[in-house]
Amino acid sequence: MTVITKWSSELTTLSRVELLEKIRAQINERRFAHVLRVEEKALELAQDKNVNLEKVSLVALCHDYAKDRPDEEMIARIKAGDYDQEMLKFGSAIWHGDVGAELVSEELGINDAEILNAIRLHTVGASEMSLLDKIIYVADYTEAGRDFPGVEEARQIAAVDLDEAVSFATKHTLQHLIETNQKIYPKTLTTYNRWVAKL
């Protein structure tokens, strides 16, 4: 896998070293390693698909940019911004997609609409998902460091059918949340109804 070291100037003027430094400053070490593995898996999934590899790389590197921000800052941004205020009942696991897109734009100067949308959707998905959205959603679920029952099956499905992998990831994520009595964000159900139940 060739790592992308320079992106088109319309996407970002940062070099790879500069971007990684900025990201590393925002998230813990374990998460930074995860981000690099998501990039690797996402580029692997993107092979032979009609998708911009530079965007794949940038979304992967930036997708968890906001995940280690203090709750107070996230809450303040959700209250101040044009967000679904229901989101406040949930936690960082939900917030970091939508708010992350805002922060990546503001602080990293990356403004490509497709990139920001894929960051927004990467945890909860959506009924409409672009190829880029699906690649990140599935790469985040199947990157090499993931280790849970079913991950190997998810990887095999992802290698042959991205839509089926979106379905698999969504179904199994929901099952895990319910098994452990965790709250479920309504948009996750929308994703389930489209990709699993094929409503």
Place this chain on the structure above:
Amino acid sequence: MTVITKWSSELTTLSRVELLEKIRAQINERRFAHVLRVEEKALELAQDKNVNLEKVSLVALCHDYAKDRPDEEMIARIKAGDYDQEMLKFGSAIWHGDVGAELVSEELGINDAEILNAIRLHTVGASEMSLLDKIIYVADYTEAGRDFPGVEEARQIAAVDLDEAVSFATKHTLQHLIETNQKIYPKTLTTYNRWVAKL
């Protein structure tokens, strides 16, 4: 268990025989037997609780009144009425609660708001549920004819803690729907988030 044979005239002027005849004319035999078992279980759950037993009986008998109506009639009513039009993407399993309340009012002349609300909620539940709502929701899940893995546990929980039984029924219903890739009505998730995840 004493069966209620006469209801207060503010609730209905129909005798038990008259009401059962009208219900029997609307639903198949198997479902009619289910309805009688729901009444029995609901009255059992209502024992020693601060709830109007006449209403318990009426809701139980009327809760599936609309379940065997032709889809075309249900769809026409949903389109013409003040319903969430998203409901059209679902089926009779979802429609018969809301539309059933309308039909019970129109055709049986039962207009008590608490009774109609319990009919509305009996399949999908809600974040706010009255004692009457909960009794019907749980009785429908645990009546003596039900036979699925976990039903005995559900009955035992229902006998001691109605809220826990609402939670159990909601969780297991969702798990079954997901296991079989069936679509999930958003209000069911609202019920889950309140009663299972305690959002």
